[in-house]
Amino acid sequence: MTYACxxxxxxxxxxxxxxxxxRPPLAEGQARLRLQNFALTANNVTYASTGFVIxxxxxxxxxxxxxxxxxVWGTAQVTESRAPHLxxxxxxxxxxxxxxxxxxxxxxxxxxxxLDQTPHRAELPQVYNTYVEVQTTKPETEHLRALLQPLLATSYLLFDWLIDNxxxxxxxxxxxxxxxxxxxxxxxxxxxxVDRRYRIIGLTSAANHGFVESLGACDHTLTYDQVExxxxxxxxxxxxxxxxxVKSRLHHHLGENVKYSAAVGTSHWDQFAAPSDLPGAKPxxxxxxxQIAKRRADWGPGVIEGQITQAWKRIAADASTWLDLRAHCGLQAALTVYGDLARGDAQPRDGHVITLVD
Structure with missing residues (x-):
């Protein structure tokens, strides 16, 4: 028996x-899961482009x-189990x-x-080895979870890290x-x-400038051509x-005013290069x-996870104003969607979800 990947x-x-x-046979204590849906975003391109580095x-x-x-992030159902508790x-x-x-x-x-205890994943970060039971729910809700929970979790952890420092x-x-x-x-x-003392500046392409500016989340929006x-x-x-x-121009323009330079994603993976001799803080x-591990140490288990859940749901509540859900059926469709994301051809409003049905 085989399965597709x-x-x-x-x-x-x-x-x-x-x-x-x-298809590998099941050993005692294992369970086989069939994927039902998963999201595809620029995040997946980052996973691929940093596959060896991270x-x-x-x-x-x-x-x-x-x-x-x-x-990918998504939902799957147990179809065969030799794990008595699952x-x-x-x-x-x-x-x-x-x-x-x-x-x-x-x-x-x-x-x-x-928690997945598969041996080759034992030393990897726990957040990626954690699986949470979900009930049958509306497709739109599931699609939003697959799309936004991992991305907005990263957004919130960045915010928490900035405030923490x-x-x-x-x-x-x-x-x-x-x-x-x-x-x-x-x-x-x-x-x-409400008492923030910083300005929020959004950098984006000329094609996406109007989209970013219309959302009202930034104090000022500039295109990459306007870095200076x-x-x-x-x-x-x-x-x-x-x-x-863009990174080089920004560092050289701001010089020692760059107090921290954080690299999060590599959606422009084809224009990525290891920085060298940049003024200001080194990327x-x-x-x-x-940051999850730090907050678990600071506050105990469950606190930061609860904050992340509340935070992503808060932002997702108005998702219909800035997100168009695009559902696609089958792994073959994933090839096309991923290709567009990797080439930078995807539209910022689109949120792509792949559904797998028998």
Missing amino acids: ILTDQQDITKQRLAHVE GYWQFFPSGIEGAGIVP PVGTRLYGFYPMAEELVLTPQADSAGVY ACFGAQQIIIGSASSKTGLGLCKFLAEP ALEKIPSIYVDMAGNAS RFFFAPS
Whole structure:
């Protein structure tokens, strides 16, 4: 017996193909899950482009030299189980391969929450190994969860990290690729404090300038061609795109006023290059699981997770004003959607969800 998955060329992440691989037998304590839906966003392009640097290729190894499986967020249902605490029919939201199914070695963590104990994932961040039971619900609700929960969770953790560090003394926070859903979410969270002492500057392409400006989440919106118009005051740059040229121009324009430069995404992966000799603070990757781990140590388990849940639902409440859901059926459709995202051809308002049906 086989199942379908999508293999990505690890040297050229725009190249993908549909493949059929052997279904592994279940060992004692394991469960087989069938994917029902998953989202595709620029986040998945970042997973692919940083697959070796951050380790995303390790989650779901293909066993094929030079080919990786890009992770996705979505919902799957248990179709076969040798894990007594996880019965057939249970539906779990979490981190999955871009494929039809996955075998887990689940351990009950708390009511309705399971941790995958598959050996090769043991050293990976817990947030990616956590699966939460969900009930049957409306398709739109499920699609919004798959699309927005992981992206807005990152947005909120960025916001929490900035507040936790008193914004490094910055008077303006500049968000690169502000049209991305993670960038938009960060802008919205940053705008919430009534006593804030910083300005929110959105950077985006000329094509997406009107979209970002219409949302009202930024104090000022500039195109990438207008980087040199940024005010020379203490600043933080949060880079969602990874465009090396824009980063270099911004650092050279602001100089020592760059108090922190955070790299979050690489949706502009084809324009990404390791920074060198940039004025101001040297760019560093922001890794959301690290902020979760810090807050769990600060506050105890469950607190930051609760805040994230409240936060993403708060922003998602008005999603219909800035998001158009696009549902596609089958893995074959995922090839087209992912290709558009990897080439930068996707529209910022579109939220793509792949549904898998028998």
